[in-house]
Amino acid sequence: MTIPTPPPGLPRTAGELRSSGHELRSIKVEMRENLLTSLRSGQARWPGIVGFDRTVLPQLERALIAGHDVVLLGERGQGKTRLLRALHSLLDEWTPVIEGSELGEHPMHPITPVSLRRAAELGDELPVAWRHRSERYVEKLATPDTSVGDLVGDVDPVKVAEGRSLGDPETIHYGLVPRAHRGIVTINELPDLAERIQVALLNVMEERDIQIRGYSLRLPLDVLLVATANPEDYTNRGRIITPLKDRFGAEIRTHYPEEIDDEVSLMRQEADLPAEVGDHLLEVLARFVDHLRESSAVDQRSGVSARFAIAAAETVAAAALHRSALTGEEPPVARPVDLAAVPAVLRGKIEFEAGEEGREDELLGYLLRRSVADTSRGLFAGLDLQSLADAVVDGHPVATGEQITGKSVLTALPELPVLHQVAERAGVRAEDSPGRIASAVELALESLYLAKRLGKDSDDDRSVYS
Structure with a gap:
């Protein structure tokens, strides 16, 4: 200094x-x-x-x-x-x-x-x-x-x-x-x-x-x-x-942030993000951390540090930048598919209660899915996503993954008015990059899957909504 x-x-x-x-x-x-x-x-x-x-x-x-x-x-x-x-x-x-x-x-x-x-x-x-x-x-x-x-x-x-x-x-x-x-x-x-x-x-x-x-x-x-x-x-x-x-x-x-918005602000302030991470994804991570702090399976005496949330945001951004390097997509933008990198990388930062051995990955996966559902429920409240679900079911499956660009996600779908509404809810404009729009659309697709209105087949490096 x-x-x-x-x-x-x-x-x-x-x-x-x-x-x-x-x-x-x-x-x-x-x-x-x-x-x-x-x-x-x-x-x-x-x-x-x-x-x-x-x-x-x-x-x-x-x-x-x-x-x-x-x-x-x-x-x-x-x-x-x-x-x-x-x-x-x-x-x-x-x-x-x-x-x-x-x-x-x-x-x-x-x-x-x-x-x-x-x-x-x-x-x-x-x-x-x-x-x-x-x-x-x-x-x-x-x-x-x-x-x-x-x-x-x-x-x-x-x-x-x-x-x-x-x-x-x-x-x-x-x-x-x-x-x-x-x-x-x-x-x-x-x-x-x-x-x-x-x-x-x-x-x-x-x-x-x-x-x-x-x-x-x-x-x-x-x-x-x-x-x-x-x-x-x-x-x-x-x-x-x-x-x-x-x-x-x-x-x-002292205490951990009591409001989701405070956790998002903290991540935005402290995290070094090498790629763009939208507020809707930061909200997912904030809810994920909040659920971990309330879980009886996690040792709350040790706590779930704010550093976990910050590291999670940086991991999601790194996954987006990694995809950009593989596919040439610019600018690099994080999408919901990148959230999957968080539990595997950050599992060691959490202390679990005795008796939870062997269930750690299952618990983290469940809480992350719950966080996505909670975020999308608030973001898309009152928005009818049925036309998006019908389009996927009627012959427009959508693939996403580490080597699939945002443009590929969007071109898999027909032109639908609901897509513009989904993007608008996520604070994305029509003239923004395909990666930004795809990030919002992918969150809507994941919410439909979690609501059991779509299917999803996943392997090591890609998932297909169908």
């Missing part, structure tokens, strides 16, 4: 900073005031966060206004990390620091022995640098091998070897939390942190200071500590120790 260059004209010494009228604010006050300003102005505060508008975000905003440290509790793939990474947008774009200070201290409030000495010696000539808000966010993935030294600090043997005594506070090498002074510290998967390491955070969260190997050193740290945890980790694999959990001011439950 490229750090922007500070704008010209900013104060460069402590004296200039004081003369400019700059006021020192703690990070929690800074975030509270910036959040309240954005609330009053109605501007977007959480870009890229989907599905939390009425649930998680109001709770988080209230916690930040209250000045609370926060833990987000939720299953995998619910956007917890994405949400926490958006927190730094509530910081001032630029903040002054003592130039060269190890912990990025404010020129009006040095806290380390070195900075205190420099401030006393230089006075108003103390040099000031400017730090961008993106540099004030640090993130640590909690792993069993994380040490107290990583988070808080330890004695630096190099500084001791230089001749300083072990009692000299300047021999300390500061860890991640002190280095995030005047910033946001995020610890992902906090329960995976060993309990003895969690103890080291108690002083940071309550007394806002650190203790390193018995040093009598008090650093009034100014940090916002936020963490994520999985409910399964919370109760089984690991836990947040009770004293530490008590120090978090707010525990907020």
Whole structure:
């Protein structure tokens, strides 16, 4: 990530900073005031966060206004990390620091022995640098091998070897939390942190200071500590120790998208699609994921991550691009036939309940067909598809598959007014590419098959509606 260059004209010494009228604010006050300003102005505060508008975000905003440290509790793939990474947008774009200070201290409030000495010696000539808000966010993935030294600090043997005594506070090498002074510290998967390491955070969260190997050193740290945890980790694999959990001011439950439209928006936003995938196919995938999250055969403690939906959309797009390479069809457009690639490729991303061994493919196939039926039922509600069914039955079978172009699908059918209506329901215009029109028509054919109004014969690489 490229750090922007500070704008010209900013104060460069402590004296200039004081003369400019700059006021020192703690990070929690800074975030509270910036959040309240954005609330009053109605501007977007959480870009890229989907599905939390009425649930998680109001709770988080209230916690930040209250000045609370926060833990987000939720299953995998619910956007917890994405949400926490958006927190730094509530910081001032630029903040002054003592130039060269190890912990990025404010020129009006040095806290380390070195900075205190420099401030006393230089006075108003103390040099000031400017730090961008993106540099004030640090993130640590909690792993069993994380040490107290990583988070808080330890004695630096190099500084001791230089001749300083072990009692000299300047021999300390500061860890991640002190280095995030005047910033946001995020610890992902906090329960995976060993309990003895969690103890080291108690002083940071309550007394806002650190203790390193018995040093009598008090650093009034100014940090916002936020963490994520999985409910399964919370109760089984690991836990947040009770004293530490008590120090978090707010525990907020996250969730998967509750609306199909939110899941579609998330896929559209996050997926890297090398071919065109229509909203009707994304809706099928969104419903598929929703059915998986409700299925008693799927281990819901593990959850069905939003990454599954994103990977499914990318798989469907890849299947369309693969067909395009084989047939020369341009532009590559996904069709319902490409949905068949999803269960086989992504089966390993789902944990099934014990006792479902051997039925995984059957279950995934059933839920995918159900998702297609649900989508087409809503998309074509009130539309009479009988003329399309009659045309297929009366001698116009339609073949589709990996090596069959959209144009071939359309030329197999006679000119029917209902085809234009089907395309219109899917948001496709008459002048659009054959692939787009065929994608909508194929969904209508599949819905007729699922309603037992058409037959379908399938082999390895093609299916025929008849």
